[in-house]
Amino acid sequence: RDIVQPTADPEERALEGALRPKTLGDFVGQERVREQLGLVLKAAQIRERTADHVLLSGPPGLGKTTLAMIVAQEMGAPLRITSGPAIQHSGDLAAILSSLVPGEILFLDEIHRMSRPAEEMLYMAMEDFRVDVIVGKGAGATSIPLELPPFTLVGATTRAGLLPGPLRDRFGFTGQLEFYSEAELELVLRRSALLIDLAVSGQGFSEIARRSRGTPRIANRLLRRVRDWALVHGVTNIEQSHAATALTMYEVDERGLDRLDRSVLLALIDKFGGGPVGLSTLAIAVGEETETVETVAEPYLVREGLLGRTPRGRVATPAAYAHVGRPLPEGHWS
Numbered sequence: 001r002d003i004v005q006p007t008a009d010p011e012e013r014a015l016e017g018a019l020r021p022k023t024l025g026d027f028v029g030q031e032r033v034r035e036q037l038g039l040v041l042k043a044a045q046i047r048e049r050t051a052d053h054v055l056l057s058g059p060p061g062l063g064k065t066t067l068a069m070i071v072a073q074e075m076g077a078p079l080r081i082t083s084g085p086a087i088q089h090s091g092d093l094a095a096i097l098s099s100l101v102p103g104e105i106l107f108l109d110e111i112h113r114m115s116r117p118a119e120e121m122l123y124m125a126m127e128d129f130r131v132d133v134i135v136g137k138g139a140g141a142t143s144i145p146l147e148l149p150p151f152t153l154v155g156a157t158t159r160a161g162l163l164p165g166p167l168r169d170r171f172g173f174t175g176q177l178e179f180y181s182e183a184e185l186e187l188v189l190r191r192s193a194l195l196i197d198l199a200v201s202g203q204g205f206s207e208i209a210r211r212s213r214g215t216p217r218i219a220n221r222l223l224r225r226v227r228d229w230a231l232v233h234g235v236t237n238i239e240q241s242h243a244a245t246a247l248t249m250y251e252v253d254e255r256g257l258d259r260l261d262r263s264v265l266l267a268l269i270d271k272f273g274g275g276p277v278g279l280s281t282l283a284i285a286v287g288e289e290t291e292t293v294e295t296v297a298e299p300y301l302v303r304e305g306l307l308g309r310t311p312r313g314r315v316a317t318p319a320a321y322a323h324v325g326r327p328l329p330e331g332h333w334s
């Protein structure tokens with residue numbers, strides 16, 4: 001899943017950092033979230049208070065981390081970045097919270113994967129800016145109240161539905177990020193091409209945008225793959241056909257589906273007669289974690305009308321049969 005997950009490669013990371021928009025004005029798309037978030041920040045500035053806690057949800061690569069950085073930038077506050085899986089014990093969280101400077105923005109990625117005790121500590125921290133630290137064990141354990149500096153939590157999750165209600169309720173603002181339109185992805189690509197000094201034709205941009213799976217992170221990655229391909233083939237002005245050839249070579253099809261997307265559809269059709277089949281069974285069939293199939297592959301397949309969610313399980317739509325080149329069986333539910 002290298003295509004959508006954050007990369008470990010330092011050069012790519014540096015480039016990803018350079019391509020990140022730094023202000024709300026530079027942030028492409030997500031009109032509603034941008035406007036509402038802008039208002040939350042403005043109001044906080046007028047009241048000279050820290051901004052309300054913000055929850056951002058949506059599939060990976062849509063701009064949650066970028067927005068957290070923008071919140072810090074717009075508030076003129078420092079940013080601390082951590083993630084749910086990095087917080088094993090409530091003590092880890094207490095250490096982070098008590099070392100924040102007043103007004104600091106705390107970005108907590110994958111907040112749905114935090115441990116239960118840490119989550120409970122977070123409730124109180126968010127509400128009252130204090131925590132109770134437990135010292136000692138067993139009958140001798142005592143709880144010591146600890147005042148915290150005021151801070152703004154920006155939580156990110158691939159699925160808001162996974163968050164317990166009490167946690168969700170403590171966010172003053174919740175922004176649900178949506179997949180980007182092709183036109184928006186073209187804007188992202190044009191800006192990135194300018195920054196990495198790459199010449200691409202209008203049709204070339206459309207071709208890459210169309211294959212970017214509605215996701216800016218993927219758009220930027222595909223742009224770099226196309227750049228590599230062009231470099232090796234001595235192409236200086238990238239046309240539509242170049243982009244198409246390069247991306248087909250990287251197994252990104254004309255609709256933006258990658259290998260995992262296609263193997264999900266093929267398993268659904270070839271192994272389970274088009275469904276309905278349970279998500280975890282489907283995940284086992286393609287050799288992936290259930291969460292990966294659910295949060296990475298599925299949202300885009302649903303949006304593209306290739307996969308349906310029914311109470312009895314996942315089903316392949318007629319469009320899915322057509323896309324992977326399988327005949328629609330007689331008596332298909334459609």
Ligand code: ADP
Binds near residue numbers: 019020065216218
């Ligand atoms: P997430 O945290 O949701 O996984 P990120 O915020 O890390 O996603 O975004 C991934 C990359 O996509 C960033 O490096 C950034 O360059 C680009 N990106 C995301 N959203 C936008 C946007 N709205 N406009 C331009 N670039 C974006």
